[in-house]
Amino acid sequence: MSYTIAEIAKALGAEAVGDTSLVIAGAAEPQSAGPEDLALAMSPKYAESLAEGAAQAAMLWVGADWQAMGLEAAIIPGRPRFAMSGLTRMLDAGQGFAPGIHPSAIIDPDADLANDVSVGPLAIISAGARIGAGSVIGPHCFIGEDVTLGEGAYLREQVSIGARVTIGKRCIIQPGARIGGDGFSFVTAEPSAVEAARETLGDQGDTKAQPWIRIHSLGSVSIGDDVEIGMGSTIDCGTIRDTTIGNNTKLDNQVHLGHNVSVADNCLLCGQVGIAGSAQIGSNVVLGGQCGVSDNIFVGDGVIAGGGTKLMSNVPAGRTMLGYPATQMDKQVEQYKLLRRLPRLLREFAELRKAVSKPDEDD
Template sequence: MPYRIDELAEKLGASFEGDGSLIVSGAAEPQTAGEGDLALAMSPAYAAHLAEGRAQAAVVWPGADWQALGLKAAVFAPRGRLAMAGLTALMDPGPAMAPGIHPSAIVDPTADIAADVAIGPFSIIGAGVTVAAGVRIGAHVSVGPSSVIGVDGLIHDGVRIGRRVRIGARVIVQPNAVIGADGLSFVTAEPSFVELSRQTLGVGEVTIPSDPRWHRIHSLGGVEIGDDVEIGAATTIDSGTIRATKIGNGTKLDNLIHIAHNVVIGEHCLFAAQVGVAGSSVIGNRVVCAGKVGISDNITIGNDCVLGGASVILSSVPAGRVMLGYPATKMDVQLESYKALRRLPRILAKLAPRKGE
C-alpha cells in the first residue's frame, strides 16, 4: 500500500526531512528505483547509484546530504538493516489466502478449528488437531493427529506436520518443510562394529554381528516449537524418541536444515542453510550457525556461541565461543593454524638440503 513519507517515518520510528507528503508505494535499490519507490541508500556506497534511478525519496544514513543527492525527501536510519526489517514488513502483503476452509480440504470432524482460519486447497487436517485463531494454512498441507498450531501461524504450501507436534504462536513455516518425521534411531541385537568403534577408536578387528539387522526405535516424543519461530523451506525437524525435540522461542531456521531427534535448541538462535544437528545435542540461547555447520550428537553448545561457515563441531563448546574449521577450534586459533599451514611449503623448501650437500 502507498505511504506518505511522514507516515512511513513515524511507523519506522525514524526521522525525516523534506517533503513529508510525498507518496511511495514500494522499495527498490537506488539504481532501479522509480519515482514512486523509496530507494534504499543506507550508506554512501549505495547512494552513489541514486543518479542511475529516478527515486525522489530514499532511506539514508544519519547526516547524509540528501539534497545534494537530488532527493525531495529522506528518511534517516541509524541502523539500516533494522529499518529494512520494518519497511519490508509494512510493504509485504503476505500470501493471498482466502479465509475459510477450501471445499477440497479434508478436515477430520474431531479437529478443533477456530472460526477465522484459512485452510487452502487439498490440505488435510487430522484427528484431534487444534488450529488456533488467525492461522493461515496453504495448499497441499498435511497436519497429523493430535498436533497443535498456535495463534496467527502461517503454514505455507506443501508443509508436512506429523503427529503430536505442538507449534507456538506466530510461527512461519516455509514451503515443503517437514516437522515430526521419525528420527534415525535403530539398534542391532548385539553391539555392532559402529558401537564398538566409539570405544576403541577403530583400533582392532572388524566384528560382524551374527544378526546384522537394524531394529527400529520408534519416535514417540513429537516436536515442540516455541513462539515466533521461523522454519525455512525443505527444512526437516525429527520427532523425539521418548521426549520431544524442541525449538525455543524466536529461533529462525533457514532452508535445507536438518534437526535430528531429541535435539534441544534454545531461544533466539539463527541457523543458516544446510546446518545439520545430530541427535540429542543441546544448543543454548542466541547461538548463530553459519551455512553448512555440522554439530555432532550428544554434545552441548553454550549460550551466545558463533559457529563459522562449514565448521564441524565434534565436542561441546563453552558459552560465548566463536568457532571455525574442521574440527572446529576457537576462531583465532584456527586462523593462526591456517596461516602456519600455508607457510609450511616455503619453510620446508628452505630446510630441504641442496644438491651436493
C-alpha cells in the same frame, strides 16, 4: 499498498525530511529505483548508485546530505538495517491466500479451528488438531492428529506436521518443511561394530553382519513462539521425550534436527545445518551454513560457528568457532595463515639444507 514518506517514517520511528507527502509504493536498490520506490541507500557506498536510478526518496544513514544527492525526501533511521524489518513488513504483499476454508480442503470433524483461520486448497487437517485464531494453512498442507498450532500460525504450501506436534504462536513455516517424522534411531541385538568403533577409534576387522532394528519414536516435537522454519527443513520426533525448539529461534532452508535435539531461545541456524540426535544447543547460538553438530554434545549460550564448522565436542558458552574439527576462530585463522606459508618455508628450508650440506670450496 502505498504509503507517504511521513507514514513510513512514523511507523519506523525514524526522521523524515523533505517532501514527506511523497507516496511510496515499493522499495528498490538505488540503481533500479523508480519514482515511486524508496531507494535503500543506507551507506555512502550504496548512495553512489542513486544517480543511475530515478528515485525521488531514499532511506539513508544518519548525517547523509540528502539534498546533495538530488532527492526530494529522505527517511533517516538510527539503525537503517533494523529499519528494513519494519519497512519490508509494511510493503510485503503476501502470497494471496484467500480467507476462509477452501471447498477442497479435508478437515476432520473432531478438529478445532478458531476464528478467522484460512485453509487452502487440498489441505488436510486431522482429528484432534487445534488451530489458533488468525492462522493460515496453505495449499496441500498436512496437519496430523492432535497437532496444536498457536495463534497467528502461517504455513506456506506443502508443509507437513506429524501427530502430536505442538507449535506456539506466530510461527512461520516455509514451503516443503517437514516436522514430526520418526527419528533415525536403530539398534542391533548384540553390540555393533559402530559401538566398538566409537569406543576404540580403531579398525574393526571382520565383523558379524547384524540387522538394524528400529527404535520407535514415542516423543514428538515441541516448538515455542515466534519460530520460523525454512524450506525443506526436517525436524525429527524425540525417542521418549520431545525434540524441542525455544522461542524466537529461526531455521534457514534445509536445516535438519535429529531426535531428542534441544535448541533454546533466539538461535539462528543457517542453511544446511545438521544437528545430530540428543545434542543440546543453548540460547543465542548462531550456526553458519553447513555447520554440523555431533550427537550428545552441548553447545553453550552465545556460541557463534562460522560456515562449514563441525562441532565434535562440547563448546563452552560465548566461544566463536571455525573449522573441521572446530577450534576457536582466531586460532583457526592463524593456523590457516601458517599453513599457507608452509610451501615457502619448505623451499627456504631446502635451500638452507643445500647450502649447509655443500662442501666448502676453500678446503
